[in-house]
Each structure stands twice: as C-alpha cells, then as structure tokens.
Amino acid sequence: MSAPAALLAGALRPRYAAPVGAAFAALAVLATVRGWSAGGGTVDVPWAPTYDLRFTVELDGLAVLYALLATGIGCAVLVYSSHYLPLHLEHEGRPESEGTSFYFFILLFMGSMVGLAMAQDLILLFVFWDLTAIASYYLIGFDRHEEDSRASALMALLVTGITAVFLLIGALMLYAAHGTFSIPELTRLTEPGPLLAVAGGLIAVAGLAKSAQVPFHFWLPRAMAAPTPVSAYLHSAAMVAAGVLLIGRVYPLIQKSDLLLDALLVVGLASMAVGGVLALTRDVLKQLLAYSTVSQYGYVVFMYGLGGKYGAAGAAFYVIAHALSKSALFLTAGAVTEATGEDRLSRLGGMRKPLPMLALASGLAAAGLAALPLTIGFFKDELFFGAALERGPVFSALTVLGAALTFAYIWRFWSGIFLGAPRDGACGVPVALVAPVVALGALVLVGGVFVGPFAELAVAAGTVSYDAPAVVEPAYHLDARPENLMALAAYALGVLIVVSRPVWSGAAMGVSRLGEVAGPERLYDLTVRGLNRFSDFVHRAEVRDLRSRVAAILLPAGILVGVGFLVTPTEGAYRVGEVRAQDAPLILALLSVAVASLTTTITRRHVTLALVLSSAGFVLALVYAFFGAPDVALVAVLVETILTLVFVATLKLVPRKVLHRQAGLPTERPRRKVFFSVIAGAFAFAVVWGTLSQPAAERSVADEHLRLTPEAHAKDAVTAILADFRGLDTLGEISVVALVLLAVATLLNAGRLR
Amino acid sequence: MTSVLTRMVAKLLLLPTLVAAVAILVKGYTQPGDGFSAGIVAGLGVVLQYLAFGREEAEKLPVVRSAGVIAFAGLLISLFVMLAPLFLGDPILTHYPPPEAEVLIFGTLEILTAVLFDVGVFLLVFGFSVGTVGIISRSIAVEEEYAADAIEPDSEPGTEARS
Numbered sequence: 035m036s037a038p039a040a041l042l043a044g045a046l047r048p049r050y051a052a053p054v055g056a057a058f059a060a061l062a063v064l065a066t067v068r069g070w071s072a073g074g075g076t077v078d079v080p081w082a083p084t085y086d087l088r089f090t091v092e093l094d095g096l097a098v099l100y101a102l103l104a105t106g107i108g109c110a111v112l113v114y115s116s117h118y119l120p121l122h123l124e125h126e127g128r129p130e131s132e133g134t135s136f137y138f139f140i141l142l143f144m145g146s147m148v149g150l151a152m153a154q155d156l157i158l159l160f161v162f163w164d165l166t167a168i169a170s171y172y173l174i175g176f177d178r179h180e181e182d183s184r185a186s187a188l189m190a191l192l193v194t195g196i197t198a199v200f201l202l203i204g205a206l207m208l209y210a211a212h213g214t215f216s217i218p219e220l221t222r223l224t225e226p227g228p229l230l231a232v233a234g235g236l237i238a239v240a241g242l243a244k245s246a247q248v249p250f251h252f253w254l255p256r257a258m259a260a261p262t263p264v265s266a267y268l269h270s271a272a273m274v275a276a277g278v279l280l281i282g283r284v285y286p287l288i289q290k291s292d293l294l295l296d297a298l299l300v301v302g303l304a305s306m307a308v309g310g311v312l313a314l315t316r317d318v319l320k321q322l323l324a325y326s327t328v329s330q331y332g333y334v335v336f337m338y339g340l341g342g343k344y345g346a347a348g349a350a351f352y353v354i355a356h357a358l359s360k361s362a363l364f365l366t367a368g369a370v371t372e373a374t375g376e377d378r379l380s381r382l383g384g385m386r387k388p389l390p391m392l393a394l395a396s397g398l399a400a401a402g403l404a405a406l407p408l409t410i411g412f413f414k415d416e417l418f419f420g421a422a423l424e425r426g427p428v429f430s431a432l433t434v435l436g437a438a439l440t441f442a443y444i445w446r447f448w449s450g451i452f453l454g455a456p457r458d459g460a461c462g463v464p465v466a467l468v469a470p471v472v473a474l475g476a477l478v479l480v481g482g483v484f485v486g487p488f489a490e491l492a493v494a495a496g497t498v499s500y501d502a503p504a505v506v507e508p509a510y511h512l513d514a515r516p517e518n519l520m521a522l523a524a525y526a527l528g529v530l531i532v533v534s535r536p537v538w539s540g541a542a543m544g545v546s547r548l549g550e551v552a553g554p555e556r557l558y559d560l561t562v563r564g565l566n567r568f569s570d571f572v573h574r575a576e577v578r579d580l581r582s583r584v585a586a587i588l589l590p591a592g593i594l595v596g597v598g599f600l601v602t603p604t605e606g607a608y609r610v611g612e613v614r615a616q617d618a619p620l621i622l623a624l625l626s627v628a629v630a631s632l633t634t635t636i637t638r639r640h641v642t643l644a645l646v647l648s649s650a651g652f653v654l655a656l657v658y659a660f661f662g663a664p665d666v667a668l669v670a671v672l673v674e675t676i677l678t679l680v681f682v683a684t685l686k687l688v689p690r691k692v693l694h695r696q697a698g699l700p701t702e703r704p705r706r707k708v709f710f711s712v713i714a715g716a717f718a719f720a721v722v723w724g725t726l727s728q729p730a731a732e733r734s735v736a737d738e739h740l741r742l743t744p745e746a747h748a749k750d751a752v753t754a755i756l757a758d759f760r761g762l763d764t765l766g767e768i769s770v771v772a773l774v775l776l777a778v779a780t781l782l783n784a785g786r787l788r
Numbered sequence: 789m790t791s792v793l794t795r796m797v798a799k800l801l802l803l804p805t806l807v808a809a810v811a812i813l814v815k816g817y818t819q820p821g822d823g824f825s826a827g828i829v830a831g832l833g834v835v836l837q838y839l840a841f842g843r844e845e846a847e848k849l850p851v852v853r854s855a856g857v858i859a860f861a862g863l864l865i866s867l868f869v870m871l872a873p874l875f876l877g878d879p880i881l882t883h884y885p886p887p888e889a890e891v892l893i894f895g896t897l898e899i900l901t902a903v904l905f906d907v908g909v910f911l912l913v914f915g916f917s918v919g920t921v922g923i924i925s926r927s928i929a930v931e932e933e934y935a936a937d938a939i940e941p942d943s944e945p946g947t948e949a950r951s
Contacts, residue, residue, distance in 0.1 A: 756823075757909075761870065
C-alpha cells in the first residue's frame with residue numbers, strides 16, 4: 035500500500051528502483067495475507083463531511099482477492115521487468131534512467147488497484163478508478179517517441195476515462211435517491227426499479243469498458259503497444275481485472291435487477307465469441323493474448339450474468355485462475371520475443387529445445403487456461419459449467435462452445451511457439467525472464483492439486499458480491515457428472531477446431547475484416563477525428579487573432595447578459611439614490627475613473643494608453659478603500675502595479691519606431707468595434723445599475739462568515755475566509771498559480787524553473 | 789542603465805519591502821492583508837531590483853535563484869496544512885487551535901495553523917512572481933541576442949513598487 039512512497043526512495047537510483055519496488059510489492063502481499071488472516075480490517079475517515087465523502091476502506095474477501103492479485107502478480111512482473119526493461123531501453127536507444135518512471139507508474143498502479151479493491155465508497159472508488167486510468171496511460175504510452183503507442187495510450191485513457199464518468203453519474207444518481215455513497219448501505223436501501231437499473235447499468239458500463247468487453251474491446255489489443263511487462267500486468271491482473279472488480283463490488287446492487295443480469299449475459303457472450311474468434315486469427319503473439327483476454331473476461335461477465343452463488347464465487351475463482359495463467363503467458367511472449375526478435379506465430383517454432391524450462395512453465399499456464407485436469411484451470415471451468423447448468427441446456431451448450439474456443443486458441447499459441455521445426459537465431463534468455471513464468475506456472479499446478487486456499491479466497495469474494503454465503507466446493511470427481519462430461523466435450527470440440535483449421539480460417543478472417551471496417555474502433559476513430567476538426571474550427575473562429583478573440587468574448591457575453599436583462603422584470607430597478615455631501619470624494623473618484631476610461635478610446639500612443647488604464651485601476655482601488663474594504667483595496671493596488679509593469683515591459687519589447695508607426699495607423703473596421711463595445715458595455719452597465727438598485731435581502735453567507743470570524747481567532751474577515759472558511763478554494767487557486775508557473779517555465783525556458 | 793538615484797533607492801528598498809511583506813503576512817489575521825498581498829509586495833521588491841540593476845545583477849540574489857523551490861515549498865506547506873488533520877481524525881483543512889480554545893500569542897502574533905497556511909500561499913505567490921519575471925526576462929535576453937539591432941529602451945518608472 036505504501037509502494038509508491040517506497041519507490042521515491044528507489045527513484046533516486048534507477049538501478050535500485052526495481053528491487054526496491056519488488057521488495058515492497060512482496061511486503062504488500064504479506065501485509066494483505068496477514069490482514070486477511072487477522073480477520074480483515076476497516077478504516078473509515080470522513081474527509082469532506084460537508085459533501086458526505088468518506089475515506090472508507092475495508093479488507094473484505096473481494097478486496098483480499100484483488101489486492102493479492104495486484105501485488106502478487108505485480109511482484110512477479112517487477113522481477114521480470116528488472117531484466118526486461120534495461121534490454122528494452124537499450125533496443126530503443128534510451129538512457130537507463132527513463133526506467134524509473136516505469137517503476138513509479140507501475141507501483142502507482144498497484145497502489146491504486148489495492149485502494150480500488152478495498153474502497154467501500156462509490157466516490158472513493160471513482161478516485162482510485164481514475165488513478166488507475168492515469169497510471170495506465172503512462173504505462174501504455176511508455177515508448178512515447180512512437181506515435182502508435184501514444185495513440186494507443188490515448189485510446190485506452192479515453193475509453194476507460196469517458197466511461198468512468200458513467201460511474202460517477204451512476205453514483206450521483208444513487209446518492210440523490212438514497213443519500214449515501216457507501217456501497218453496503220446502498221445494498222440495504224435500494225430496491226429493484228428503473229432507478230436502480232439505470233444507475234447500476236451506468237456503473238456496469240464503466241466496468242465493462244475497463245474489462246474490454248464488447249463493444250469497448252478495441253482498446254485492449256491496441257494497448258499491446260506497451261512493453262511486455264506492462265501488458266502482462268495491466269491486461270491480466272490489474273487494469274482489466276479492475277472492471278470485473280467493480281462489477282463484483284456493486285454486484286449486490288446489480289443482481290437486484292434482472293434486466294442488468296440479462297445485459298451482462300449478452301455482453302459476456304458477445305465478448306466470448308468476438309474475442310475467441312479474433313484470437314484464432316491473430317498472428318502477433320500479444321495480439322492473440324489480448325483477444326483471448328477479451329474473451330476470458332467475457333466468461334467472467336457471463337458468470338456474473340448467470341447469477342447465483344456459482345456465478346458470484348465462480349467469477350471470482352475464474353479471475354484468479356485466469357490472472358495466474360495469462361500473466362505467465364504474456365511474460366512468455368515477451369521472453370520469446372527477447373530471445374528471437376520475432377513476435378509473430380508464423381515466424382516462430384521449435385522453441386522447446388533452446389528454452390525447455392520456459393516451454394514447461396508456460397505449458398502449465400496454457401493448460402491452466404485450457405482447463406486441463408491437474409491445473410487450477412480445471413476448477414474454473416467446473417464452476418463455469420456448474421453455473422451454466424443451473425440455467426438450462428442452452429447456456430450449457432454455449433459454455434461448452436466457449437471453453438472449446440479457449441482450448442483452440444491456447445493450443446495455437448503454445449504449439450506455435452514451442453512445437454514444430456526449430457528455427458535458427460534463438461539465444462538463451464536471462465534467468466529473471468524465466469523465473470517469474472516458472473513461479474506462476476508452478477502456482478497454476480499447485481492450485482490444481484491443492485485447490486483449498488484458492489477456493490476459500492473465491493468463496494470469500496463471492497460472498498461479498500452475492501451478499502449471502504456463496505459456498506462452492508470445487509473438487510475432482512471421477513464419475514460421469516454433467517460438469518465432467520461437459521469438460522470432455524469441450525476438449526473434443528477444441529481438438530476438432532484445431533484440426534479443422536483450413537475449413538474455418540477463411541470465415542474467421544472475414545469476421546476480423548468486418549470488425550475492422552464496421553467495428554466500434556472505426557466509430558472511435560471517426561469520433562475523435564470529428565471532435566478534433568470541430569475543435570480546430572472553434573479555434574480558428576475564436577482565437578485566431580486578438581481582435582476576434584476579444585469580439586468572441588464581448589459579443590456573446592453582451593448578448594447573453596442582454597437576453598437575461600430583457601426577461602427580468604425591471605420594476606423597482608434603476609433608482610437613482612440621493613447624493614449626500616459626504617459622498618463627494620467617492621463621486622470625484624468615480625468621475626475620474628470615467629474620464630480615464632473615456633480617454634482610452636481616443637488615446638493613440640501605446641504608453642499613454644497603458645498609463646491611463648492603470649490610473650483608472652488605481653482610482654478604483656481608492657473607491658474600494660472608501661467603501662471600507664481595505665483588503666480589497668490593498669490587493670487592487672498591488673495587482674494594478676503588477677499590471678502596469680507588465681504593460682510597460684511588454685511595450686518595451688517592441689522597437690519604438692514600430693510603436694510610432696502603429697500609433698499613426700487608422701483604426702481598422704471602426705464601426706464593427708464600436709458596435710461590439712457598445713453592446714457589451716451598455717448591457718453590463720444596465721445590469722450593474724439594476725443590481726445595485728436592489729441590494730439582495732439575503733446576505734446569509736457574508737453574515738455567517740462575519741459571525742464566525744472571531745471564533746476562528748481572526749479579526750480580519752477576508753483573511754479568515756481565505757485561509758479558513760473557504761480554504762479549499764484557496765488551495766485550488768494556488769495550485770493553479772503553481773501550474774501557471776510550470777507552464778511559463780515550459781513554454782519559455784524549456785521546463786527549467788531557473 | 790538606470791540613474792544612480794534609482795539604483796540606490798532600489799538597493800535600500802529591498803530589505804524593507806521584504807520586512808513589510810512579512811508584516812502583512814503575519815498580521816493578516818488582525819489587520820488587512822494576507823498571504824497573497826504579502827507575496828505580491830515581496831515580489832515587487834525583487835522586480836524593482838530587476839528594473840534598477842538589470843537581469844544579470846538581479847539573478848545574483850539568492851531568492852531569485854531558488855524561486856521555483858520557494859513556490860513549490862509553499863504549495864507543499866499549504867497541502868500539508870490541508871491534509872494533516874486527516875491523520876488526527878478531523879476533516880481536511882481543520883485549523884488548530886479549535887474555536888474557543890486559547891491561542892498562543894507571541895508578541896502581537898497569534899500562532900495558528902491558518903497562519904501557516906497563509907505562509908504557504910505567500911511563498912507560492914512570491915516564488916511565482918519572481919520566477920515568472922525571471923523566466924520572461926531571460927527569454928527576452930535570449931531573443932535580444934538574436935536581434936542584433938536591439939534598440940536600448942528608456943528607463944521606466946519603478947517607483948510604483950513602493951505602494
């Protein structure tokens with residue numbers, strides 16, 4: 035949990051970042067296990083009670099499962115990348131120090147993933163959700179000099195970020211109806227109905243997009259532009275898992291609506307089919323694995339859609355089994371590519387000779403995914419079939435078909451790399467690239483023999499999702515029960531698919547081509563391009579030159595204010611109050627402001643113009659002082675001073691001859707300018723006059739602040755408001771100031787602050 | 789080059805400006821003024837040095853060289869004041885001592901976390917104004933190197949900085 039903090043220490047020395055990160059990930063694993071064996075724990079801190087926002091995290095079953103996945107597989111991936119990344123950077127010709135940001139973001143991802151797993155509050159969930167999206171953007175776009183990888187990172191960010199807004203909308207809808215963001219409380223309060231269906235649906239859309247389900251699946255294969263450890267981590271255990279984690283977390287709400295469950299079924303099935311078929315057509319290793327991830331998470335969503343205790347616990351179990359196997363396979367793909375320089379199935383083969391350990395370990399992982407007995411995968415399919423059997427024969431048949439597809443594409447992956455005629459040019463790979471695969475493969479095998487601990491974890495997670503005990507007992511049964519028969523049927527069908535490849539390969543390629551022409555990715559491209567064009571259009575119309583920019587602000591502002599002015603009743607407004615003798619200095623000051631303002635319209639020399647403008651400002655500051663607002667007056671004087679200096683300094687940059695010539699030029703399009711100015715000025719004048727004639731009766735906020743000022747130990751209300759009552763606003767504003775400083779440094783000084 | 793008088797006044801004014809800024813800052817809770825105004829006043833003091841002595845002399849001042857550090861230290865202080873109450877179990881931005889409790893008074897200065905928050909604002913605004921002026925003046929100097937026929941501009945009044 036403190037992994038990102040630990041990284042900062044490691045970041046000082048790029049060489050140490052990886053071991054430090056891995057050590058902390060391992061520590062986090064231990065901490066999670068210990069927390070879980072101690073019976074979980076809860077932290078509940080209200081961090082903005084005014085808005086009902088609480089920092090509520092609880093280490094429940096679901097949280098433990100995903101936290102273990104995130105930290106455990108993260109640990110393996112970190113060990114792997116400690117050797118992979120220097121090689122990768124060397125290939126790309128980049129300095130080794132750039133690896134530090136990689137570790138930073140992967141640990142940031144890990145931290146936010148753990149937070150996401152433990153969050154019990156929808157807003158907190160949203161915060162962590164977006165943190166993972168941001169970290170993933172930098173990880174996917176790690177090779178930032180390549181346009182393709184930048185575009186992929188942006189696509190992942192847009193797809194998951196825009197749908198995250200749906201999560202926020204859903205959360206706000208639930209809050210509006212029930213007055214709480216807390217998921218356990220919402221579970222108690224909500225009742226089936228259209229509101230729950232819509233809000234739950236919106237939240238589910240966010241989850242489905244993150245899990246790369248149809249029709250949002252297109253970002254995942256594109257995201258394979260990332261370095262292999264990133265793919266292995268994000269696309270097996272972390273990022274896509276976050277999607278089903280969200281569904282599992284809000285499942286107590288979702289399962290109240292049959293409509294949502296049916297929608298999950300449809301989406302899950304579609305993803306299984308699309309992902310499975312496309313995985314059979316891909317030639318690039320990581321692309322194949324990406325589509326298989328789409329299809330595998332389709333199973334999980336499908337199981338949530340089936341519902342029941344088998345659905346809830348089975349989905350959790352499936353996530354464990356899949357994450358272990360899939361990350362091992364991704365790491366295999368990276369190691370093989372590292373050894374041969376090839377990333378296409380058609381150019382690989384016979385690798386079992388040079389890399390026997392890797393072949394064995396990834397064979398175990400592949401067997402796990404294909405659900406062969408003696409691996410953890412067997413049980414995932416057992417639960418999968420069990421869940422489907424509860425819903426009748428049609429679903430059973432579909433699940434068998436899905437399992438057969440899995441079998442086929444996994445066989446294609448493994449046999450394509452390791453079997454067949456050996457090729458030349460293969461060299462050995464470092465131990466650190468093989469060891470994590472071996473460890474994960476061993477886990478897959480251990481899970482196949484001693485399924486107890488894994489099942490316990492899944493049951494605990496399923497219980498949270500199902501909101502009732504979801505006890506399932508996966509085990510080997512040597513009899514002809516339906517689950518076993520279905521497994522056998524799936525193997526047989528899978529072999530059939532493998533053998534009959536020439537028959538269907540044309541059709542599968544056709545589907546793939548169709549997806550490229552009319553798929554959602556094209557829609558995404560069109561949308562992004564259209565938005566870009568629209569933004570260019572607005573840019574050209576509004577900010578191309580200074581004159582139209584000013585007009586673009588003045589004219590709409592004037593018209594809007596004017597419309598508001600015309601529809602407001604004007605009774606009682608526009609009174610002219612009586613003028614008393616003691617107001618004389620005030621009136622004098624205001625008069626001189628007016629004179630100065632009028633002068634600006636006829637002045638031609640630039641320096642004079644700047645000075646006249648600033649004199650108007652100084653006199654206005656004086657007016658504030660008359661009104662008894664010394665704080666405002668002080669700030670006004672200071673701001674005016676700075677502005678004058680900026681004006682004069684800017685004029686100093688322009689050669690004096692140019693200034694002279696400019697001052698002598700006739701005004702361009704004077705009538706247009708006068709028209710704009712009069713519209714904006716006249717309406718502003720009318721509105722200010724109207725407002726000042728009728729001082730608002732309620733001044734509750736100001737009175738409240740004045741009353742509270744002594745309580746805050748202050749005698750100056752303005753300062754008390756700035757530092758205390760509205761401190762958060764101040765903080766936001768000064769953060770903007772800091773950002774502007776960075777922006778100035780970036781634009782003018784190549785990012786250096788000195 | 790500016791006149792001797794301007795330079796002398798500028799030199800003499802730097803320290804008083806900074807003192808005045810600190811006064812505006814710490815007295816903010818009892819009298820007009822706050823971190824923002826204090827930061828601007830202090831920033832103006834430094835800008836005056838730029839106007840009187842030119843870029844190269846002004847950049848020898850330690851505050852100019854570490855403007856970025858000052859700004860972000862300020863932001864960190866404010867963030868810390870905002871987040872620290874979380875660890876004590878209070879909502880963010882709770883200030884200590886709480887209402888109605890005794891305040892430690894040091895001379896005429898009240899010791900409050902809100903003042904510390906304002907110190908953060910002050911440092912940020914100060915660092916921002918000095919840093920921006922520094923960066924802009926440097927980029928101008930770079931441009932002037934390119935444009936060989938730069939015209940020597942006349943001196944501009946720096947007296948307003950005293951307000």
